[in-house]
């Protein structure tokens with residue numbers, strides 16, 4: 001059975017999957033190569049491939065693109081309100097817990113603050 005994937009665009013983030021929908025930043029339309037790169041990435045999530053976000057190689061063009069489009073930075077927020085739905089990403093929640101834990105460790109035990 002084949003599930004149809006709908007691609008829509010929004011004014012922030014980079015790309016994400018919500019149910020049967022893949023949402024990409026509308027500014028990616030002006031960059032066909034990056035557009036397809038992000039779309040392929042989201043399709044990997046769609047087919048249920050594991051650890052997709054940790055296996056993606058660093059892409060300098062995509063990084064440069066995010067610097068030109070600050071609205072894409074909202075991608076790193078682990079929680080977002082989407083209309084009446086709370087959207088979340090476990091990958092980003094783990095990442096933020098890890099970063100915050102290291103920051104606390106650094107400040108309290110290494111720098112001796114508090």
Ligand SMILES: [Zn+2]
Nearest residue numbers: 041045052053
């Ligand atoms: Zn991803």
